[in-house]
Amino acid sequence: MNKPKIGVVGIPGKWSTEVLADRLEEQTGFRAVIDMSQVELRLDTNQLMFHDLDLMTLDGLIIKKISEVYSPATEDRIHLLSYAERSGVKMFSPTHSVGNLINRLSGTLALQQGHIPMPKTRITEDAEQAFATVREFGSAILKPLYSTKARGMMILQQEDSDEAVRDALEKYRQNQSIYYIQQTVKLDGRDLGMVFVGGEYLCTYARVGDKDSWNTTINSGGRYELFEPDAELIELGRRAQACYDLSFTTVDIALTDQGPVVFEVSAFGGFKGALEGCGIDAASAYVNYVLHAVGWQVSDLKESKQQEVKQHD
Incomplete structure (x- = not known):
């Protein structure tokens, strides 16, 4: 069996993306960091191209970071990768799992259905209901549906005036389709x-x-x-x-x-x-988990490297 070729979907230059690609290269000798903004799906030839690399020919793809900032456009990128996944390219994690977590609301609903304890959370499109919820909660956080690392979150305190709360709700809604409100803990x-x-x-x-x-x-x-x-x-x-x-x-x-x-x-x-x-x-x-999942043991890789050294000598 040839060494597996596993690509990393990520942000070139970012530490977590690069260190993952480094670990894969150390094990397999293959390295590919894929920027989804430069990927082209060619339906006429059944290819998913990143420059000269056809991702459909890889043994697997690790989705480390699909975009710098989450947005509905991120889901479009997931659809491109799901095409390769349905054609047999193994994805880590599977695209349906990633898709469920890109949007905060769908991720929250899955936790709720799993009976996982969470802070009190309310979701509504109605501004008056949102205002009443914030006042009921005392202190609350408005969370964008698409964000990471607390980006775009707004905290509303119990001592904030009604006018300040309404202004914050109006500002939040300018960029959001729905109010996602969570009580602070x-x-x-x-x-x-x-x-x-x-x-x-x-x-x-x-x-x-x-x-x-x-x-x-x-x-x-x-x-x-x-x-x-x-x-x-x-x-x-x-x-x-x-x-x-x-x-x-x-x-x-x-x-x-x-x-x-x-x-x-x-x-x-x-x-x-x-x-x-x-x-x-x-x-x-x-990386060890991924290599095992594609049917290659770490010991096989070490043995392959030793054989290469002997052939070179």
């Missing part, structure tokens, strides 16, 4: 990223927030630390990610005064939290 200054590879638990890290920011994201000055969860918390993370069929993911969990809640399950998940918080090379773990 009391954190201890951190939330958790629980990492799973192929549905198996790998590790958990904490994102510790900057005291000057309302969220704990690294973009807002947070930092990573190791966290050792108990079996019950790991089981919660396992149940949350099991609502989807994901090859690699991070489950965002918050420890609150009313028990743990799940904020979201990532469509892709990053590697830096596991590396800096847990000291674990999650990219390597993911």
Whole structure:
């Protein structure tokens, strides 16, 4: 069997994309970082081209990052990849799973149907209902349907005036089709990223927030630390990610005064939290999982490399 050729759909130059491509190249000798903005589907020839590379000829594609910013256009890119998937190219994660998580609403509904504890959440198109919900919740967060790393989120405080709340709701709706409103929860200054590879638990890290920011994201000055969860918390993370069929993911969990809640399950998940918080090379773990899934054992790759060295000598 020839060495597998696995491409990485990602953002060229971004650390998580490049480190994943590095780990694949170390194992297989093949490297391809695919920018979806430069991909062309040729239905007349049954090709999915990225420059001179036909993605239909690959053994698999790892969807590390399908776009820099989530938007409805991101779903168009998923449709292109699903064409290759239906033709036999293995996708990590499957396109239907990624598609369910690009839109925050569909991802939330899957968690709700899986009976996963979440903060109180209301969704409506009606501005007056949205206003009443914010006032009922006291403090609330408006979340865009397409966003990552808290981008575009707006926090409304209990002490905000009615006029300020209405202004915020109007501003939010200018770029959103629907109000997605979530009640704020009391954190201890951190939330958790629980990492799973192929549905198996790998590790958990904490994102510790900057005291000057309302969220704990690294973009807002947070930092990573190791966290050792108990079996019950790991089981919660396992149940949350099991609502989807994901090859690699991070489950965002918050420890609150009313028990743990799940904020979201990532469509892709990053590697830096596991590396800096847990000291674990999650990219390597993911590559080993993918190579096994396409029918190639890591030991086979090592043996192949040794044979190449002998032939060269």
